[in-house]
Amino acid sequence: MKRKLPKLLMALGAISLALEPAMSQDLANRAFSGKTENPSAYSEQREPLQHALSTLQEYFKVNIIFEDSSIKGCFTSIDVNSLKDLTIEEALAELVSPLGLRYKKVDEKNYIIKAKKVINKVKNEELESIASSYSTIIATPVKGHVTDKKTGEALPGVSISIKGSSLGTTSDVNGDYTIDVPNESSVLVFSFLGYKPVEITVGKNSIINPELDMESHLLNEVQVVEVGYGTQKKEAVAGSVATISNERIKQMPSVNLGTALAGNTPGLIVAQRGGAPGSEDNSILIRSTSLLATPLIVVDGVARTNASYTNQVGINDIDPNDVESVTVLKDIASTSIYGARGANGVILITTKRGKESPAKFNFSSSTTFSQPTKLPKFLDGYQQALLENERAINSGATAAYSDADLEIIRTNSNPDRYAQTNWAEQGLKKFSNGQNYNLNVTGGNDKMKYYLGGGLNQQKSLLKIDNDFKRYSFISNLDAKIAKNLDVSADINYKLESANTPNGGFGGLYGQLFSQSPLQPVTFSNGLPAAFLTSAQNPVYAAQNGGYALTESNFFTGKIKAKYTVPFVKGFSAEGMLSIDRSTVFNKNFSTPFKLYRADANGVYNAVTGVDAKGNDQKPTLSEIFNKSSFNTKNFSLNYNRSFGKHSVAALAMFESTEAYGERLQASRSNIFSNKTDQLFAGDANITNTGLGYETGRAGYIGRLNYSYFGKYYLEGSYRYEGSTNFPEDKRWGFFPSVAGAWRISEEGFLKNNQHFINNLKLRASYGMAGDESGSGYSAYQTGYSVASTGANGYIWNGAYATSVFAGTSTINPNFTWAKVRSYNIGLDFELWKGLLSGEFDVYNKQAYDLLTPMFTSSATVPLSFGAVAPKQNQGKTHTNGFELSLTHRNQITKNWGYYVTGNISKTKTIIDFSGEVAGLPEWDVNRHNELGANVDRFYKSLGLFQNQAEIDAYPVDQDGQKNKTIKPGDIKYADLNGDGILDTKDVYVVDNSTIPVVNYAFNLGTSYKNISVDLAFVGAADYTNNNLAQTWANFDERQLDRWSVDNPDASWPRLSTSGNNTKKSDFYGTDGSYLRLRSVQLNYSLPKMFIQHLGLDAFTVFVQGGNLLTFSKVKFMDPENNNNWGYYGPQRTFAMGLNVKF
Structure with missing residues (x-):
């Protein structure tokens, strides 16, 4: 006892x-x-x-x-x-x-x-059980760390209980917990509001680190999304807004943020044109098929630049590892608050910030290997010679190669005369490689929070020379509570980029590699480099000996922001922000002459390049360009946010101003005395130099008012009254309003109380107007000044002769002003069966008018009496229609196994309604020659191939201007669209889907089981014409194998000839450019925490990734996204492997 x-x-x-x-x-x-x-x-x-x-x-x-x-x-x-x-x-x-x-x-x-945990009573029969096990409880403690499964962040306040008993505890502010358990068969239950409960049997584990998944049907209730100059709950958003998470961004093995966004939301069109190191050359559009409609890029609340500008921090200068999320504002009601720069959509980039926690480090490293997704397949030397002979005979000329020559080529018995060169193999490596490293740390307390990060990206090129691209990055985001009602944040972002390429860049060398005959040698048997017979070129030797092009860029951005919460007015606050961007870009091009040789009839090798007319060696030339740019933004705002019972109001009033200025200095010298001395002083005394400067500014008064009633009805109105120096002084200001509303139907009693499978159903509608200053600028109404020499006597100025004057360079239009863009959007958001199925659907119409275009197009002749080129004026019109649909299905089958499937599709098309007056052209052809139609192409309409001479004689249309005397069987037959019996430029028709696909779609799927996850992302395009244009190069490719002949009347290629008839741009060469591409694959494996916790690690993940691994398309000659640019460093197929460590 x-x-x-x-x-x-x-x-x-x-x-x-x-x-x-x-x-x-x-x-x-x-x-x-x-x-x-x-x-x-x-x-x-x-x-x-x-x-x-x-x-x-x-x-x-x-x-x-x-x-x-x-x-x-x-x-x-x-x-x-x-x-x-x-x-x-x-x-x-x-x-x-x-x-x-x-x-x-x-x-x-x-x-x-x-x-709070409540135990109302303990049953008498439990007393003995508690007493008998209490010593065991003390002896068997279990501890651990609770995290969010998706973000990996600690979860404080999680309830941890022993199943079947009333014993329990909660996790602390760092997500840590300790609990005493009676025995190994005890089951711990982890529960947290908004998250799915997790049950884990203790067993022999003394440390248990659970990961909790959020209930998907609650996401809308807690998710906050970025909007212009602020945030809103997702449920309150009335415009067309989409958010892309950091997890989706990191699944693409690319250091280019723009590339990583492809396929993640409908309406955001990302076309990957190239893959050169550090410059993947993406075309990024939002709800448009016009390449001129580039969206605005906003980084942490500051409008930085558009997607194509290179002298300011842009979308490709942000390290994806530092990005928290990307939000896409699509409709004008959402973007009009940014004024003219938001007329074509806005991409909001939010970088990571510190959180209240001990210091948490995150290190990631990866190695990449890249190769072209598609290279042209050219014919070998013997096939080349046979087809050249056929082409010459078909053109009425003598065969280029005799039978003896053909035998030499076939047997490769004289490679100095006739080689068998595969230029791609000679000039390109099988793979290029790269390395990526990133280290960041986050943490803080209630007084100070911080996020610091640094990264290094290095990429080699495919050329067989030592050139590369390097990027060093640093980011610092600090948040401090200075006083009870005063919060201050300070952000710094720095980038240093260095690109070392061959002189002339990648594009020129690629063009030469893919346009040279395989019969040309790279070097002769005596080791001398060979010059082509058709041109004095040799891209392999030029890449190695032709010099270099160096670009060094420094980008610095700094921002300081202060927020004061007014204590005596509830819901009222004031904010001020100052941001500065500084960039310097230095370009250095050093061109070193080199000798290429040809053999004369006597077998003597003579230099045909690298020497002057007297046979003296040529000297190098050097040019340097220095660009300096500054962009300053400051704003001040008053904010009010208050609820009155069922009513909630929020208001924003802001003034914002920006200014930009820059300078450019350029100098060059020739006759540099040595290939080893790449400095300007080493050249001759005759230096060429020039320079320029610019300065622009804008200011805006911004307002927004939000009202909601009972969480069901939402109304938002906003405006921006904006002025810009890009317009004449009395035409600079424009007023651009918008309005949007939303109705959460799912909150109505007739649905909420009866249809329990509907978790969210929201109807949205918006109308907005924005300005557009595309094509404007000081140079549009006053193109600038130049110093003009006036000869010996000069102009009479104030009674005296002036030998030079400072004069305007073109005519002036003092009356043009803002172009206008208005849009209508209707959308529906839905979520069913607690998140098993969710989606969004939008339809929209956008109309742009008063666009700036030339009064007369370049194809028209302005009356001579005018005496100059006509200026621009507000006259252009376009319209865009489209729809977007996205669907998401997520399901957690078991505690350890879940999967997701998402898909989206969009259709958008921009039509040019009017661009300018054109003399002598039919109305339907007006838009061919204008600045609005950069995305528009023109094709002749083909009617197949002529099969015999009788068909040619009977055809009433004069195709060659000689009554078809030069037309032969196998030539392309064209339609006379205007019916005048003559084929000319008036017979082309407009093709508006040859640059940007009209239909874009994507679908993503993934699954996870315990510590393994797999994610796949597909992107595709339809209603897209790829111009598979007739080849005009010195070499033939596999397409010409299916050429017309009497024995092959159904050929896909016309007869071989030098006739200009078959080289017209026509739909005969227009290939269906639709494609489906496996954009990315990622396989992750996270080591079990029981293996890494003793090392002090929170997580250790290894991964392999692939980008552009598979492509399905009818375009066989080149990558379907390459847009017929054969002389270009095309998109790359990428493989990556790496690791991620958190501690």
């Missing part, structure tokens, strides 16, 4: 500890809940707790999540207005603690209200 006494005392102590919260809870309930026994004892005005929490939520701009059952029937007598001087944590504590509730802070924006 004595032996049992200590054990019994311990048990009684444990019971008393268990009962204590229950007794305090009971007292709290009696004193403060709506169920008090004597409510008349309190004379204060009481308010439902739910209303009080809603008021705090709106005032502090946070999300407060609670279970209805935990606060049902709870009232508070505390005046919520009295809490406005407190922090959100202090206010919540004062409000909920007296009610027996507690709050937990998830992060800066999310708080959870939960009931």
